[in-house]
Amino acid sequence: MKKILFWSPFLTQIATIKSVLNSASILKKENKELDVYIINCVGEWDRYKDKILSNNLKIISLINFNLHKYLPKKGYFYSRLSLIIISAVSILPLIFFLIKKKPDILISHLNTMITMFLSNFFRIKFIIRISGYPKLHFLRSFLWRILSKKIYAIICPTYLTKNLLSEKKIFKEEKIFMVEDPIFDINEIAIKENNQSKNIIAIGRLTKQKNFSFLIKSFNIIEKKYPNKYKLNILGEGEERNNLSQLVNDLSLNDKVNLLGYRPNIKEYFDNSFCFILSSLWEDPGFVLIESAINKTFILSSDCPNGPREFLDGNKGGLLFRSNDSEDLVNKFELMLKLDQEIKNKMLEYSVKKAKAYSFQEHYKKLDPIINKI
Numbered sequence: 001m002k003k004i005l006f007w008s009p010f011l012t013q014i015a016t017i018k019s020v021l022n023s024a025s026i027l028k029k030e031n032k033e034l035d036v037y038i039i040n041c042v043g044e045w046d047r048y049k050d051k052i053l054s055n056n057l058k059i060i061s062l063i064n065f066n067l068h069k070y071l072p073k074k075g076y077f078y079s080r081l082s083l084i085i086i087s088a089v090s091i092l093p094l095i096f097f098l099i100k101k102k103p104d105i106l107i108s109h110l111n112t113m114i115t116m117f118l119s120n121f122f123r124i125k126f127i128i129r130i131s132g133y134p135k136l137h138f139l140r141s142f143l144w145r146i147l148s149k150k151i152y153a154i155i156c157p158t159y160l161t162k163n164l165l166s167e168k169k170i171f172k173e174e175k176i177f178m179v180e181d182p183i184f185d186i187n188e189i190a191i192k193e194n195n196q197s198k199n200i201i202a203i204g205r206l207t208k209q210k211n212f213s214f215l216i217k218s219f220n221i222i223e224k225k226y227p228n229k230y231k232l233n234i235l236g237e238g239e240e241r242n243n244l245s246q247l248v249n250d251l252s253l254n255d256k257v258n259l260l261g262y263r264p265n266i267k268e269y270f271d272n273s274f275c276f277i278l279s280s281l282w283e284d285p286g287f288v289l290i291e292s293a294i295n296k297t298f299i300l301s302s303d304c305p306n307g308p309r310e311f312l313d314g315n316k317g318g319l320l321f322r323s324n325d326s327e328d329l330v331n332k333f334e335l336m337l338k339l340d341q342e343i344k345n346k347m348l349e350y351s352v353k354k355a356k357a358y359s360f361q362e363h364y365k366k367l368d369p370i371i372n373k374i
Contacts, residue, residue, distance in 0.1 A: 001035040003101060004371070005060075007094075008109035009041040009086045011073045012205060013237065013262050015181075015287035016109050021048065022182035023107070023367065025055040026360040030368070037103070041090040043068040062093035074239040087114055098122055105152075105371060116147035125152040127370065131161060131181075133282040133306040136168055144170050153370050155179040158284050160306040177370055182363035183290045189352060198230050201273035201297065203266060203288040204280070206238030206259075211302070211324065213240070213247055215279040218326040220251045222333060230256075235269060237262045270295035275336065280304050281323065285311040290358045293317065293351035298344060300332055317351035 004027065008020045020038065028036045037058045038045055043066030045052065045059060052059050071085060072078035091114060098106075098118070107127045108115035119126040128151055134140070148154075154176045156162040166173050200219070204210040212234055219232045234244075234257070241259065248257045263269065266288075270276070276292035278301040283289065285307025292299050293311075299318030301308040312318045319336055322328040336344075356362065 003035045003103035005037045005103045005106045007039050009111050019181045026364045062090050119150045127153045129155050131157045131284040157181050158307040179366045180358045182360045183358040186359040189294050197274045199273040200232045200275045202277050203235045206240040211279040211281050218329045232257045235260050235263050270297045290355045293355035296348050
């Protein structure tokens with residue numbers, strides 16, 4: 001049997017976890033001849049063991065101790081320190097495992113520098129996923145160019161990222177493929193009536209990237225224009241929680257803005273919201289953007305690099321506002337309120353059409369040929 005490993009060491013609850021589980025599961029489901037492993041570096045995958053095993057996947061723990069629960073996860077410095085610790089602790093066990101098991105393929109989603117480095121010493125086919133609008137400063141570009149000469153394939157979730165990597169000539173163009181993330185089963189698309197709720201929903205880690213402080217300040221303008229009419233629910237956890245809580249308090253929005261924390265089941269929140277706002281500084285294109293579409297919740301999105309514009313196809317599937325521009329966000333919010341329901345329905349249907357590319361089934365159709373070329 002062909003052995004495939006997934007490498008994705010993570011610190012906090014991020015969308016990549018879902019992507020890895022879904023990708024590994026659909027590969028195993030559609031091709032019983034594959035032996036699919038998820039590498040558990042320091043215990044980060046422990047809580048998902050039941051789900052991994054129930055999908056006929058295998059889990060390989062590199063150390064026999066859950067170090068993950070003791071690693072600091074909040075704050076830029078401490079989170080980076082934790083990632084360095086994960087790399088230091090796991091690299092030798094990973095090397096020994098690769099020597100012993102001799103897998104055919106390793107698919108790397110996070111901490112890709114290690115796998116780029118190892119690709120120069122093993123005959124394994126390494127596939128690297130690159131997303132999130134990579135900051136291609138001189139040092140990163142240089143290291144990627146040097147270390148990736150033996151990488152088998154690069155997969156990107158948007159054409160904008162694929163084109164960016166092609167233009168920079170860091171990787172050979174024939175090695176770069178567009179493969180959308182597997183976010184949902186095609187049969188999960190919601191049947192939803194016109195929503196009369198006054199709730200606005202935003203979802204993501206409470207980090208600088210998601211730009212929730214900007215969203216809260218912008219909502220404060222909306223609240224002043226439409227007193228006591230709307231509520232903003234933000235789902236997610238992260239190092240910015242205390243700052244955001246203080247901001248909500250300073251703006252006297254405690255009964256209007258709810259920081260609800262991480263929620264495993266977000267569908268019920270989409271069902272009770274008439275609008276989803278993505279305020280990020282960069283996305284590629286963002287899991288929650290796709291989930292908003294399949295739950296038929298109207299999308300207002302920052303026109304940030306790299307994915308929202310591509311996904312919404314300009315303003316065909318929702319409304320884009322200038323990134324980090326409160327005035328434009330408020331203007332687009334008011335434009336949304338004035339839109340004829342028939343027009344809104346057409347935009348919702350368009351976003352659903354675009355979202356179908358992110359189904360398990362479409363993901364498999366694109367990833368399987370790459371794997372089968374090996």
